[in-house]
Amino acid sequence: MARRKKSSPVDYVWAVSRISIGFVFLWAFFDKLIGLGFSTCRGGDGAINTLCDSSWLKGGAPTEGYLNFATKGPFGDTFQSLAGNSFIDLVFMTGLLAVGIGLIFGVAMKLSVWSGVTMLLLIWLSALWPENNPFMDDHLIYAFVLVGILMVNDRQVLGLGHWWSKLDFVKEYPVLQ
Numbered sequence: 178m179a180r181r182k183k184s185s186p187v188d189y190v191w192a193v194s195r196i197s198i199g200f201v202f203l204w205a206f207f208d209k210l211i212g213l214g215f216s217t218c219r220g221g222d223g224a225i226n227t228l229c230d231s232s233w234l235k236g237g238a239p240t241e242g243y244l245n246f247a248t249k250g251p252f253g254d255t256f257q258s259l260a261g262n263s264f265i266d267l268v269f270m271t272g273l274l275a276v277g278i279g280l281i282f283g284v285a286m287k288l289s290v291w292s293g294v295t296m297l298l299l300i301w302l303s304a305l306w307p308e309n310n311p312f313m314d315d316h317l318i319y320a321f322v323l324v325g326i327l328m329v330n331d332r333q334v335l336g337l338g339h340w341w342s343k344l345d346f347v348k349e350y351p352v353l354q
Contacts, residue, residue, distance in 0.1 A: 184334045192283075192335035195326045198319055199280025202293065206273035209239035216242075239266050243303075250305030272296050280326075283336020287354050290327040294320045 204213070212218025212232035214225030217239075231237040244260035259265045272292055279289030297320040301307075307314040330338060347353045 182332065184332070188329070188332045188334045191326055191329050192333065194322055195280050195283060195333075196335065198293070198323060198326075199277050199282075199289075201277075201319070202273050203277030203281060206270060206277055209233050209237075209270060209273070233266070233270060238263070240269050241266075248303040250303075252302050252305065256303040269296075280323075283330075283333050283338040284341040285353050286327055286330045286333075286338060287352055290323045293323050297323070 205216075207213055208215050208217050210233045212225070212227050212229050212235075214227070217231050217237070218226045218229035220226055228235055229237075231242070233239050238261040240259065241261040244256050248256040273296075275285075276289050276293040276296065279285045280293070297316040301314060301316040301320075304314075306312065333339065341347055342354055
């Protein structure tokens, strides 16, 4: 069995980046699920109304507000037509949860990273063109960082990735690495 190389400070920078982006996804999930008052369930007076009618648990559509009001550009109409679609809501929420958990714990990194990149690129496409730059925005930067995280995943620290990769079902299905 090959021994792992000694961890370096840069390994911890990548680990903190992985966990931080995972937290961004997981926070968005819980905000949409129960309304934590950031993009969901904040009243006009600034008060947080947890479990308001906009929260997913109260029957709100997690994608409706964004897809109806924040999409623009050449694909705006296409994305707006998906607003409030329960299947799209389910896929979106499942993606936020799965990507968030995968990144925070460092498991199923191939699926987590490529799912996260896909979600980020779709959000970027939905709001073309960015207001402060001809094409670059934070969604693209997060996507690039996710690819970097995957590229150094064999040196993962602060995660369960090494344990995960030894599981029989993960060995049998490498896409779960």
